[in-house]
Amino acid sequence: xxxxxxxxSAAGPRxxxxxxxxxxxxxxxxxxxxxxxxxxxxxxxxxxxxxxxTNIPDDDLGSEYAMHDYRVLRMDRxxxxxxxxxxxxxxxxxxxxxxxxxxxDAAYKNGTxxxxxxxxxxxxxxxxxVATGRNPMGPFKAxxxxxxxxxxxxxxxxxxxxxxxxxxFGGIWGGQxxxxxTGKYVKGSITDLKQxxxxxxxxxxxxxxxxxxxxxxxxxxxxxIDASGKPxxxxxxxxxxxxxxxxxxxxxxxxxxYSTGDTHFLAYATGTSPYGPFTYRGHxxxxxxxxxxxxxxxxxxxKWWLFYADSQLSNKNHLRNVKMxxxxxxxxxxxxxxxxxxx
Ligand code: FUB
Numbered sequence: 001x002x003x004x005x006x007x008x009s010a011a012g013p014r015x016x017x018x019x020x021x022x023x024x025x026x027x028x029x030x031x032x033x034x035x036x037x038x039x040x041x042x043x044x045x046x047x048x049x050x051x052x053x054t055n056i057p058d059d060d061l062g063s064e065y066a067m068h069d070y071r072v073l074r075m076d077r078x079x080x081x082x083x084x085x086x087x088x089x090x091x092x093x094x095x096x097x098x099x100x101x102x103x104x105d106a107a108y109k110n111g112t113x114x115x116x117x118x119x120x121x122x123x124x125x126x127x128x129x130v131a132t133g134r135n136p137m138g139p140f141k142a143x144x145x146x147x148x149x150x151x152x153x154x155x156x157x158x159x160x161x162x163x164x165x166x167x168x169f170g171g172i173w174g175g176q177x178x179x180x181x182t183g184k185y186v187k188g189s190i191t192d193l194k195q196x197x198x199x200x201x202x203x204x205x206x207x208x209x210x211x212x213x214x215x216x217x218x219x220x221x222x223x224x225i226d227a228s229g230k231p232x233x234x235x236x237x238x239x240x241x242x243x244x245x246x247x248x249x250x251x252x253x254x255x256x257x258y259s260t261g262d263t264h265f266l267a268y269a270t271g272t273s274p275y276g277p278f279t280y281r282g283h284x285x286x287x288x289x290x291x292x293x294x295x296x297x298x299x300x301x302x303k304w305w306l307f308y309a310d311s312q313l314s315n316k317n318h319l320r321n322v323k324m325x326x327x328x329x330x331x332x333x334x335x336x337x338x339x340x341x342x343x
Contacts (some may be wrong), residue, residue: 011342015289016315019341025313025321026082027073033320034103034244034294035073035307036156038136040113044300045136046073046307047106047115051319058291060191062174064318067101068092070117072137073322078301088138089115089131095144097129098122103244103294107157107165107212108136114212115140116167118153125185126153126176128169130213149206149215151185152177154294157208158247158274165208166274167215168222170201171243173261177201196235200224203245203258205275222256223277224269232280238263239280244294247274250304253333254278259294263287266295266308268335284327284335291317297327304329310340 011020026032031051038045047070054066072085091097097119104117115131115138127146133139152170159165170177173191178201180186181193193201202221209216224232224241232240242261247254256278257268264287269278285293290311297306304327309320328336 013312015312015341017289017341019343021289021310021312021323022338022340022342023323023325025323026075027084027322028313029084030071031314031319032071032073032322033292033309034154035296035309035322035324036103036105036246037296037298037300037305037307037324038106038108039298039300040108040136043136044075044078044298045106046075046322047104048073048309048322049101049103049320053319058317060173061189065100065102065174066318068099069101070104070115070138070140072106074137078303078305078324083137085137086139088133089117089140089142091119094119094129094131094142096121096127096146097142098124100126102126103154105156106136107159109159109165109212112212113138113140114157116155116157118155118169121146125179126151128153128155128167132213143213147214149218151180152204154243154245156245156247156296157212158249160249160274164274165212166205166247167208167219168203168205168245168247168256169219170203170241170245171261172201173242175243177204193234196233198234199231200234200236200240202231203241203256220275222275224256224258224280225277226280237261238265238283239267246296248297248299250299250329250333255297255335257284257295257297259292261292264291264293266293270333281334283337285338286340288340289315290320292320306338308340 131140
Protein backbone atom coordinates (compact mmCIF):
# COMPACT_ATOMS: atom_id res chain seq x y z
CA UNK A 1 0.00 0.00 0.00
CA UNK A 2 1.16 3.56 -0.68
CA UNK A 3 2.45 5.32 2.44
CA UNK A 4 0.13 7.93 3.95
CA UNK A 5 1.06 11.57 3.31
CA UNK A 6 2.63 13.48 6.21
CA UNK A 7 -0.13 14.73 8.53
CA UNK A 8 -2.63 12.28 7.07
CA SER A 9 -3.52 8.69 7.87
CA ALA A 10 -6.03 6.08 6.80
CA ALA A 11 -8.55 8.18 8.73
CA GLY A 12 -7.78 11.18 6.47
CA PRO A 13 -6.13 14.51 7.19
CA ARG A 14 -5.96 15.94 10.69
CA UNK A 15 -7.72 19.19 11.59
CA UNK A 16 -5.79 21.99 13.36
CA UNK A 17 -7.15 20.59 16.65
CA UNK A 18 -5.22 17.37 15.98
CA UNK A 19 -8.33 15.27 15.37
CA UNK A 20 -9.63 13.69 12.18
CA UNK A 21 -12.64 15.04 10.34
CA UNK A 22 -15.84 13.03 10.55
CA UNK A 23 -16.47 13.56 6.83
CA UNK A 24 -14.70 15.00 3.82
CA UNK A 25 -15.60 17.95 1.55
CA UNK A 26 -18.13 17.08 -1.15
CA UNK A 27 -16.49 19.46 -3.61
CA UNK A 28 -12.90 20.69 -3.90
CA UNK A 29 -12.96 22.68 -7.15
CA UNK A 30 -14.86 25.63 -5.66
CA UNK A 31 -15.59 26.82 -2.11
CA UNK A 32 -19.14 26.21 -0.94
CA UNK A 33 -21.12 26.77 2.26
CA UNK A 34 -24.66 26.99 3.69
CA UNK A 35 -25.85 23.83 1.86
CA UNK A 36 -29.62 23.68 1.35
CA UNK A 37 -30.31 20.16 0.10
CA UNK A 38 -33.45 18.96 -1.66
CA UNK A 39 -34.48 15.73 -3.35
CA UNK A 40 -36.05 16.41 -6.75
CA UNK A 41 -36.94 13.42 -8.91
CA UNK A 42 -34.94 11.09 -6.66
CA UNK A 43 -31.67 13.01 -7.11
CA UNK A 44 -30.13 15.23 -4.49
CA UNK A 45 -29.50 18.89 -5.30
CA UNK A 46 -27.54 21.18 -3.01
CA UNK A 47 -28.05 24.95 -3.18
CA UNK A 48 -24.99 26.36 -1.41
CA UNK A 49 -23.37 29.74 -1.02
CA UNK A 50 -20.44 30.04 -3.41
CA UNK A 51 -17.59 31.42 -1.29
CA UNK A 52 -14.98 33.58 -2.96
CA UNK A 53 -11.53 34.84 -1.93
CA THR A 54 -11.40 38.45 -0.71
CA ASN A 55 -9.03 40.67 1.23
CA ILE A 56 -11.87 42.11 3.32
CA PRO A 57 -10.91 41.40 6.95
CA ASP A 58 -13.17 39.25 9.15
CA ASP A 59 -15.53 41.29 11.33
CA ASP A 60 -18.66 40.81 13.45
CA LEU A 61 -20.90 41.72 10.51
CA GLY A 62 -19.51 39.06 8.18
CA SER A 63 -18.06 41.61 5.73
CA GLU A 64 -15.64 38.94 4.51
CA TYR A 65 -18.51 36.97 2.96
CA ALA A 66 -18.37 38.74 -0.42
CA MET A 67 -20.18 36.17 -2.54
CA HIS A 68 -21.73 37.22 -5.84
CA ASP A 69 -23.20 34.13 -7.53
CA TYR A 70 -24.67 30.67 -7.05
CA ARG A 71 -23.79 27.25 -8.43
CA VAL A 72 -25.84 24.13 -7.77
CA LEU A 73 -24.43 20.70 -6.82
CA ARG A 74 -26.02 17.36 -7.75
CA MET A 75 -25.56 13.83 -6.42
CA ASP A 76 -27.31 10.79 -7.87
CA ARG A 77 -26.64 8.52 -4.89
CA UNK A 78 -25.19 8.94 -1.38
CA UNK A 79 -21.42 8.76 -1.61
CA UNK A 80 -21.51 9.14 -5.40
CA UNK A 81 -19.73 11.78 -7.48
CA UNK A 82 -20.86 15.37 -7.14
CA UNK A 83 -21.58 17.43 -10.24
CA UNK A 84 -20.85 21.15 -9.92
CA UNK A 85 -23.26 23.15 -12.07
CA UNK A 86 -22.41 26.33 -13.99
CA UNK A 87 -23.33 29.76 -12.62
CA UNK A 88 -27.08 29.54 -11.96
CA UNK A 89 -27.56 33.19 -10.97
CA UNK A 90 -25.16 36.13 -10.66
CA UNK A 91 -25.80 39.32 -8.73
CA UNK A 92 -25.39 41.24 -12.00
CA UNK A 93 -28.59 39.52 -13.22
CA UNK A 94 -30.63 40.73 -10.23
CA UNK A 95 -31.95 44.22 -10.93
CA UNK A 96 -32.48 45.22 -7.29
CA UNK A 97 -29.37 43.65 -5.70
CA UNK A 98 -25.89 45.04 -5.15
CA UNK A 99 -23.78 42.44 -3.32
CA UNK A 100 -23.65 39.71 -0.66
CA UNK A 101 -25.38 36.74 -2.26
CA UNK A 102 -25.55 34.81 1.02
CA UNK A 103 -27.18 31.51 1.95
CA UNK A 104 -29.86 30.46 -0.58
CA ASP A 105 -32.59 27.85 -0.67
CA ALA A 106 -34.78 26.29 -3.36
CA ALA A 107 -38.24 24.81 -3.89
CA TYR A 108 -40.22 23.08 -6.62
CA LYS A 109 -43.85 23.50 -7.58
CA ASN A 110 -45.83 22.66 -10.74
CA GLY A 111 -42.85 22.28 -13.07
CA THR A 112 -40.97 25.36 -11.83
CA UNK A 113 -37.87 25.48 -9.63
CA UNK A 114 -37.54 28.45 -7.31
CA UNK A 115 -34.23 29.80 -6.03
CA UNK A 116 -34.57 32.00 -2.94
CA UNK A 117 -31.63 34.18 -2.00
CA UNK A 118 -30.74 37.08 0.27
CA UNK A 119 -28.72 40.01 -1.02
CA UNK A 120 -28.09 43.62 -0.15
CA UNK A 121 -30.27 46.01 -2.10
CA UNK A 122 -28.75 49.21 -3.51
CA UNK A 123 -29.05 50.81 -0.05
CA UNK A 124 -27.13 48.02 1.68
CA UNK A 125 -30.24 46.52 3.27
CA UNK A 126 -30.73 42.75 3.10
CA UNK A 127 -33.82 41.66 1.18
CA UNK A 128 -34.86 38.22 -0.02
CA UNK A 129 -35.28 37.58 -3.72
CA VAL A 130 -36.68 34.79 -5.82
CA ALA A 131 -35.61 33.53 -9.23
CA THR A 132 -37.24 30.80 -11.31
CA GLY A 133 -36.14 28.17 -13.80
CA ARG A 134 -37.20 24.93 -15.48
CA ASN A 135 -34.13 22.96 -14.40
CA PRO A 136 -33.03 22.32 -10.79
CA MET A 137 -29.42 23.20 -11.73
CA GLY A 138 -30.51 26.56 -13.15
CA PRO A 139 -30.16 28.94 -14.83
CA PHE A 140 -32.64 31.02 -12.85
CA LYS A 141 -34.22 34.32 -13.82
CA ALA A 142 -34.65 36.79 -10.99
CA UNK A 143 -37.85 38.67 -10.34
CA UNK A 144 -37.32 42.41 -10.83
CA UNK A 145 -38.06 43.21 -7.17
CA UNK A 146 -37.33 41.39 -3.91
CA UNK A 147 -40.19 39.66 -2.09
CA UNK A 148 -42.43 42.42 -0.77
CA UNK A 149 -42.02 42.81 2.99
CA UNK A 150 -38.87 40.67 3.09
CA UNK A 151 -35.84 41.62 5.15
CA UNK A 152 -32.77 40.04 6.77
CA UNK A 153 -31.32 36.82 5.30
CA UNK A 154 -30.97 33.02 5.32
CA UNK A 155 -34.29 32.05 3.69
CA UNK A 156 -35.39 28.43 4.08
CA UNK A 157 -38.56 27.27 2.36
CA UNK A 158 -40.42 24.28 3.75
CA UNK A 159 -43.37 22.67 1.97
CA UNK A 160 -45.75 20.80 4.23
CA UNK A 161 -47.61 17.63 3.25
CA UNK A 162 -50.70 19.62 2.26
CA UNK A 163 -48.61 21.52 -0.31
CA UNK A 164 -48.48 24.78 1.67
CA UNK A 165 -45.03 26.38 1.69
CA UNK A 166 -43.54 28.56 4.40
CA UNK A 167 -40.43 30.68 4.43
CA UNK A 168 -38.31 30.87 7.58
CA PHE A 169 -35.65 33.56 7.64
CA GLY A 170 -33.54 35.94 9.68
CA GLY A 171 -30.15 36.29 11.23
CA ILE A 172 -28.44 38.63 13.67
CA TRP A 173 -25.07 40.39 13.52
CA GLY A 174 -24.43 40.98 9.79
CA GLY A 175 -27.85 39.49 9.01
CA GLN A 176 -29.56 42.73 10.15
CA UNK A 177 -32.48 41.09 12.00
CA UNK A 178 -31.69 43.37 14.94
CA UNK A 179 -32.14 46.41 12.70
CA UNK A 180 -35.83 45.50 12.28
CA UNK A 181 -36.85 45.06 15.94
CA THR A 182 -39.21 48.07 15.74
CA GLY A 183 -40.84 46.73 12.56
CA LYS A 184 -38.98 49.33 10.46
CA TYR A 185 -35.32 49.36 9.45
CA VAL A 186 -33.19 51.20 12.00
CA LYS A 187 -29.80 52.08 10.56
CA GLY A 188 -26.62 51.25 12.43
CA SER A 189 -23.93 48.61 12.63
CA ILE A 190 -25.11 46.62 15.59
CA THR A 191 -24.77 42.92 16.25
CA ASP A 192 -27.71 42.19 18.52
CA LEU A 193 -29.96 44.14 20.88
CA LYS A 194 -27.72 43.55 23.94
CA GLN A 195 -30.80 42.83 26.02
CA UNK A 196 -29.63 39.67 27.69
CA UNK A 197 -32.59 39.33 30.06
CA UNK A 198 -35.20 39.91 27.34
CA UNK A 199 -36.54 37.36 24.83
CA UNK A 200 -34.03 36.80 22.05
CA UNK A 201 -34.77 37.99 18.53
CA UNK A 202 -36.74 35.16 16.97
CA UNK A 203 -36.59 33.76 13.44
CA UNK A 204 -39.44 34.82 11.17
CA UNK A 205 -41.96 32.67 9.31
CA UNK A 206 -44.47 33.54 6.58
CA UNK A 207 -46.73 31.40 4.42
CA UNK A 208 -45.86 31.69 0.72
CA UNK A 209 -48.35 32.76 -1.93
CA UNK A 210 -49.68 30.14 -4.37
CA UNK A 211 -47.20 31.31 -7.04
CA UNK A 212 -44.30 30.99 -4.53
CA UNK A 213 -43.08 34.51 -5.33
CA UNK A 214 -44.50 36.52 -2.43
CA UNK A 215 -45.45 36.23 1.21
CA UNK A 216 -49.14 35.43 1.59
CA UNK A 217 -49.15 37.12 5.00
CA UNK A 218 -46.93 39.39 7.11
CA UNK A 219 -44.00 37.50 8.64
CA UNK A 220 -44.40 36.55 12.29
CA UNK A 221 -42.04 35.26 14.99
CA UNK A 222 -41.34 31.53 14.97
CA UNK A 223 -40.95 31.46 18.76
CA UNK A 224 -38.32 29.27 20.40
CA ILE A 225 -39.25 28.52 23.99
CA ASP A 226 -37.74 26.47 26.79
CA ALA A 227 -39.32 23.42 28.41
CA SER A 228 -41.26 25.65 30.82
CA GLY A 229 -42.77 27.64 27.96
CA LYS A 230 -40.64 30.78 28.43
CA PRO A 231 -38.91 32.37 25.42
CA UNK A 232 -35.19 31.72 25.10
CA UNK A 233 -33.43 34.89 26.26
CA UNK A 234 -31.05 37.11 24.31
CA UNK A 235 -28.19 36.40 26.72
CA UNK A 236 -28.55 32.64 26.34
CA UNK A 237 -26.00 32.43 23.54
CA UNK A 238 -25.71 28.64 23.63
CA UNK A 239 -29.42 28.24 22.83
CA UNK A 240 -30.73 31.43 21.23
CA UNK A 241 -31.39 31.79 17.50
CA UNK A 242 -28.60 33.41 15.50
CA UNK A 243 -29.12 32.42 11.82
CA UNK A 244 -29.46 29.44 9.45
CA UNK A 245 -33.12 28.44 9.78
CA UNK A 246 -34.05 25.00 8.48
CA UNK A 247 -37.39 23.26 8.94
CA UNK A 248 -38.24 19.62 8.36
CA UNK A 249 -41.09 17.37 9.37
CA UNK A 250 -40.78 13.82 10.68
CA UNK A 251 -44.07 12.14 11.46
CA UNK A 252 -46.24 14.83 13.00
CA UNK A 253 -43.32 16.71 14.53
CA UNK A 254 -41.98 19.93 13.04
CA UNK A 255 -38.26 20.37 13.65
CA UNK A 256 -37.03 23.95 13.57
CA UNK A 257 -33.24 23.84 13.36
CA TYR A 258 -30.76 26.74 13.45
CA SER A 259 -27.28 27.97 14.26
CA THR A 260 -26.37 29.57 17.58
CA GLY A 261 -23.70 31.62 15.77
CA ASP A 262 -21.14 32.91 18.22
CA THR A 263 -21.32 29.70 20.28
CA HIS A 264 -21.03 27.65 17.06
CA PHE A 265 -23.68 24.99 17.64
CA LEU A 266 -26.44 23.69 15.44
CA ALA A 267 -29.54 23.42 17.61
CA TYR A 268 -33.11 22.17 17.27
CA ALA A 269 -36.51 22.82 18.73
CA THR A 270 -39.73 20.96 18.02
CA GLY A 271 -43.39 21.84 17.70
CA THR A 272 -46.73 20.66 16.39
CA SER A 273 -47.33 23.47 13.87
CA PRO A 274 -45.11 25.00 11.16
CA TYR A 275 -45.62 28.34 12.93
CA GLY A 276 -44.36 27.04 16.28
CA PRO A 277 -43.86 27.63 19.08
CA PHE A 278 -40.85 25.35 19.05
CA THR A 279 -39.55 23.91 22.27
CA TYR A 280 -35.78 23.87 22.53
CA ARG A 281 -34.41 20.30 22.58
CA GLY A 282 -30.63 20.51 22.24
CA HIS A 283 -27.55 20.73 20.05
CA UNK A 284 -27.15 18.25 17.22
CA UNK A 285 -23.81 19.40 15.77
CA UNK A 286 -20.85 20.44 17.89
CA UNK A 287 -18.57 23.28 16.65
CA UNK A 288 -16.78 22.69 13.36
CA UNK A 289 -13.47 24.13 12.13
CA UNK A 290 -14.25 27.76 11.23
CA UNK A 291 -16.62 30.37 12.65
CA UNK A 292 -19.87 29.43 10.91
CA UNK A 293 -21.74 26.39 10.05
CA UNK A 294 -25.12 26.34 8.38
CA UNK A 295 -26.95 23.24 7.40
CA UNK A 296 -29.92 21.39 5.99
CA UNK A 297 -31.52 18.06 6.84
CA UNK A 298 -33.28 15.80 4.34
CA UNK A 299 -34.48 12.23 4.06
CA UNK A 300 -33.00 10.54 1.00
CA UNK A 301 -33.01 6.89 0.02
CA UNK A 302 -34.35 5.77 3.40
CA LYS A 303 -31.86 7.66 5.58
CA TRP A 304 -31.70 11.11 7.15
CA TRP A 305 -28.75 13.27 6.14
CA LEU A 306 -27.17 16.36 7.61
CA PHE A 307 -25.46 18.77 5.22
CA TYR A 308 -23.14 21.29 6.86
CA ALA A 309 -19.91 23.17 6.15
CA ASP A 310 -16.54 23.80 7.69
CA SER A 311 -13.29 25.39 6.54
CA GLN A 312 -11.17 22.25 6.16
CA LEU A 313 -9.82 23.12 2.70
CA SER A 314 -8.72 26.70 3.43
CA ASN A 315 -8.67 27.14 7.23
CA LYS A 316 -10.24 30.55 6.51
CA ASN A 317 -13.68 31.46 7.85
CA HIS A 318 -14.96 32.75 4.53
CA LEU A 319 -13.72 29.92 2.30
CA ARG A 320 -15.79 26.93 3.30
CA ASN A 321 -16.62 23.49 1.97
CA VAL A 322 -19.86 21.56 2.27
CA LYS A 323 -20.03 18.08 3.79
CA MET A 324 -22.66 15.47 4.53
CA UNK A 325 -23.11 12.86 7.21
CA UNK A 326 -25.92 10.60 8.34
CA UNK A 327 -28.24 11.87 11.05
CA UNK A 328 -29.80 9.60 13.65
CA UNK A 329 -32.80 10.07 15.91
CA UNK A 330 -33.39 8.84 19.43
CA UNK A 331 -36.46 6.85 20.43
CA UNK A 332 -38.13 9.98 21.85
CA UNK A 333 -37.71 11.93 18.61
CA UNK A 334 -34.50 13.66 19.68
CA UNK A 335 -31.58 14.12 17.29
CA UNK A 336 -28.36 12.39 18.26
CA UNK A 337 -25.52 14.87 18.71
CA UNK A 338 -22.87 14.70 16.01
CA UNK A 339 -19.22 15.47 16.69
CA UNK A 340 -17.69 16.77 13.43
CA UNK A 341 -14.38 15.22 14.43
CA UNK A 342 -13.36 11.69 15.24
CA UNK A 343 -10.15 10.59 16.91
O1 FUB B 1 -22.54 32.53 4.13
C1 FUB B 1 -22.77 33.82 4.66
C2 FUB B 1 -23.47 33.72 5.95
O2 FUB B 1 -22.65 33.00 6.87
C3 FUB B 1 -24.74 32.93 5.91
O3 FUB B 1 -25.82 33.63 5.39
C4 FUB B 1 -24.86 32.55 7.31
O4 FUB B 1 -25.80 31.56 7.57
C5 FUB B 1 -23.45 32.11 7.64
O5 FUB B 1 -23.20 30.81 7.22
